[in-house]
Amino acid sequence: MEIMQIVIFSLLSTIIIVMLRAHRPEIAVQASLLAGIIIFALIITKLSPIFEFIKIYTSKTNINMQYLPVLIKIIGIAYITEFGAEVCRDAGENSIASKVEMAGKVLIAILAVPIITTLLELIIKIMP
Amino acid sequence: MDIDLIFRIAAIGILVSILNAVLKQSGRDELAMLTTLSGLVLVLLMVAKEIANLFNLLKTMFQF
Numbered sequence: 489m490e491i492m493q494i495v496i497f498s499l500l501s502t503i504i505i506v507m508l509r510a511h512r513p514e515i516a517v518q519a520s521l522l523a524g525i526i527i528f529a530l531i532i533t534k535l536s537p538i539f540e541f542i543k544i545y546t547s548k549t550n551i552n553m554q555y556l557p558v559l560i561k562i563i564g565i566a567y568i569t570e571f572g573a574e575v576c577r578d579a580g581e582n583s584i585a586s587k588v589e590m591a592g593k594v595l596i597a598i599l600a601v602p603i604i605t606t607l608l609e610l611i612i613k614i615m616p
Numbered sequence: 617m618d619i620d621l622i623f624r625i626a627a628i629g630i631l632v633s634i635l636n637a638v639l640k641q642s643g644r645d646e647l648a649m650l651t652t653l654s655g656l657v658l659v660l661l662m663v664a665k666e667i668a669n670l671f672n673l674l675k676t677m678f679q680f
Binding site for chain 1: 618619621622623625626628629630632633652655656659660662663666667669670673674677678679
């Protein structure tokens with residue numbers, strides 16, 4: 489049972505971080521960052537069968553395969569942005585967190601441009 | 617499962633706290649500041665390695 493492992497790990501690290509935060513807040517921030525990285529590394533490798541599944545069904549339907557990597561890349565950017573912003577917010581730096589989120593949104597918008605372009609082309613073609 | 621990394625960070629934090637208290641009691645504030653800084657840098661080195669691992673994992677997973 490992987491979820492038991494993760495819950496026990498997170499409980500232990502939470503206890504340790506709360507203990508550290510009273511005396512050394514700067515080290516507590518880094519410990520919580522490390523706990524997040526470890527949990528993420530443990531669970532992210534389980535995601536590849538799901539991507540394979542999505543790829544198989546995309547190739548079965550007639551969707552252009554070049555959009556799938558863009559989609560997966562957008563998911564990655566969204567996750568990593570959230571991760572960085574949450575670490576900043578935990579440390580009390582709300583302004584930096586919101587700037588990180590804005591940067592993530594801009595990068596996602598840039599990646600989504602080709603998809604939006606094809607959608608707009610389609611709409612223009614349909615319009616009389 | 618790398619729980620020992622968290623334990624190591626906790627140990628560094630507690631050690632730095634104790635050293636800080638002792639040095640402050642004996643009136644060496646500049647040395648206490650130096651211990652705090654070195655503890656922070658030590659933990660930062662450990663965390664930086666893990667962040668590099670995380671980014672490599674993300675690159676392979678999300679095909680950047």
